[in-house]
Amino acid sequence: MSLDRQQKRTTIYDLAELAGTSASAVSAVLNGNWKKRRISKQLAEKITRIAEEQGYALNMQASLLRREKSHIIGMIVPKYDNRYFGSIVELFETMARDKGLFPLITCTRRDPALEIEAARTMLSYQVDCVIATGATDPDRITELCAAAGVRTINLDLPGKLAPSVISDNFAGARELTRRILASCHQRFGSMEPLMFVGGRGGDHNTMERLRGFRQAHADHGIHLEDHRVIACGYAPEKAQTALQERSASGLPFSRGMFVNSTITLEGVLRWVRLAGPVSEQEFAVGCFDYDPLVALLGDNIEMVRQDVPAMLARMFELIEHGNFEPTVSEIPPVLR
Amino acid sequence: MSLDRQQKRTTIYDLAELAGTSASAVSAVLNGNWKKRRISKQLAEKITRIAEEQGYALNMQASLLRREKSHIIGMIVPKYDNRYFGSIVELFETMARDKGLFPLITCTRRDPALEIEAARTMLSYQVDCVIATGATDPDRITELCAAAGVRTINLDLPGKLAPSVISDNFAGARELTRRILASCHQRFGSMEPLMFVGGRGGDHNTMERLRGFRQAHADHGIHLEDHRVIACGYAPEKAQTALQERSASGLPFSRGMFVNSTITLEGVLRWVRLAGPVSEQEFAVGCFDYDPLVALLGDNIEMVRQDVPAMLARMFELIEHGNFEPTVSEIPPVLR
DNA sequence: CGCATTTGCTCAATCGATGAAGCAAGATTT
DNA sequence: AAATCTTGCTTCATCGATTGAGCAAATGCG
Incomplete structure (x- = not known):
């Protein structure tokens, strides 16, 4: 396996050196709260310019390690082989991004063992929330996530332990x-x-x-x-x-x-x-x-x-309102 | 946005405390190289047991921060709305996992700006490699990734700067x-x-x-x-x-x-x-x-x-053999 | 018994970003 | 002029896992 070589990525320390300032200042500027941290406009602009010149890319791993919330939202889907799940995933990605969340999607091919494995992996990646779509055992996933303090929502198929959004x-x-x-x-x-x-x-x-x-x-x-x-x-x-x-x-x-x-x-x-x-x-x-x-x-x-946009809208609503109750939202499908 | 509350996750330090040992030993045991690190079988078993009891989950962010390679492999796909891309993504996930890689997939809805944005995000997540599937401007992605020392492979649509796997x-x-x-x-x-x-x-x-x-x-x-x-x-x-x-x-x-x-x-x-x-x-x-x-x-x-299994097999072959040349592999499609 | 080697662990630095606390210089108030 | 406030930074501990270096105890050897 040779996914090879990266010549030391540029870090905020490199940028600090180049700008003749501290890593702290660089960090503040690049993550947008330089006003809060009272960094001057000149310095902010200088750092931004240098960062661009150097093609700097934030190290998410380092950043996430430090932050409390990852803003990563996981979704477990059974298959990609039909328009229903396809549109769920596609719209989910779009909506998640629009809300400032990073979508992490895993397909489990209706394999119960893989589902659990996938949930575990998502927890390792510090997801803030897991959407279990059409899961064979959604409650198992909810339990697993709850133990790590991560909430779940069931989509398409309901569970007893977390809120569910399904079709009528x-x-x-x-x-x-x-x-x-x-x-x-x-x-x-x-x-x-x-x-x-x-x-x-x-x-x-x-x-x-x-x-x-x-x-x-x-x-x-x-x-x-x-x-x-x-x-x-x-x-x-x-x-x-x-x-x-x-x-x-x-x-x-x-x-x-x-x-x-x-x-x-x-x-x-x-x-x-x-x-x-x-x-x-x-x-x-x-x-x-x-x-x-x-x-x-x-x-x-x-x-x-099935009304995918309405289902996802409802789902994000539940997330945003911090709804933990294992209620079931039934969304009327559309007939043609 | 309330993706709420996690009561302090269990870390290797917690486990070390419980096992009456050091975090170092716990780490060695849990990531499998305890033999190399000369940890006794008894201690290894004890730690493993306690980790299971506590429902310990590795913090990937911390782990990846320390390691050189992330073993994350990114894929950019245009759409999920047809069987072709659906099967590409589904099989890609399966094959990646089989090879010990973590698949990270993003759908860009044929939007060139989103493609670049997605590539940038993947770099932030320290991917080892990016697969640009049906990208509108694959070379732009390759350049971006190359600057970060990350290699790319083009799938479905060829580029001039990285190896491509396409149909004949x-x-x-x-x-x-x-x-x-x-x-x-x-x-x-x-x-x-x-x-x-x-x-x-x-x-x-x-x-x-x-x-x-x-x-x-x-x-x-x-x-x-x-x-x-x-x-x-x-x-x-x-x-x-x-x-x-x-x-x-x-x-x-x-x-x-x-x-x-x-x-x-x-x-x-x-x-x-x-x-x-x-x-x-x-x-x-x-x-x-x-x-x-x-x-x-x-x-x-x-x-x-189009022969998706053959295309993906070829793609992983290129990765494994560390092939960087911008060659084009044409895979014969199947007619029915 | 004395010395070398092996076994089984611990210590502490490190990865890169973040943010609380602190500090010096300048501006403002009394 | 002294006291206070504001501005614009820097310092340093921290997140959790990893790993080279090191150390004490156990074992082997002559």
């Missing part, structure tokens, strides 16, 4: 289901019960979406058998295999499907292609997630877009 | 164009020249893809007019507007299109929907980029997948 999964799912049913009615003339594909039975979002899904069926007086629900995880392969197996089992299919994420949708579509009982056109699909390309290409695919 | 855009584009032409021939019976949509005229990838695009036309003896090339940037809105304007201008359209990224494809499809001269089915589209959902839903869309 129930309302979103109910409306999405209603729309799929309507589409089935309009296109196929029937209102058979839909199938629910993807997600983990244990996770809060999946449970709430299922509740909305069932409610919408009940609203229409449609009886929903348990076997219509296939909570096989989010991974495309899992969904594909699950549908395959169900196919083999001889249980009845419906042409209307509620799919739990674009990632799962990938597996569903693959299955439709390879082994679906009827062609793609003969399905009415709804997806609890949004992807602009799918919205454009999938004519018979309804989508729910 | 020429070969990929030539083959993709060939396929679109073949599809046009088969489906529409004609071999009219294609249109090229998206990218920036100045950027290396766009130029190389254009070269491949032209070459493929030449291979078939098809004359390609300049007006068929619309390098309007990558953003969907830009592409949509550009096609709209072209529509109004009365210039001839072709039903075959070479689209420069999935992001641009979004704009193209939107235009087809809203104002295209014929329906979507009547187009033969090729996209220099890959998205599994598009691959599944877009029947008449050919895709080129």
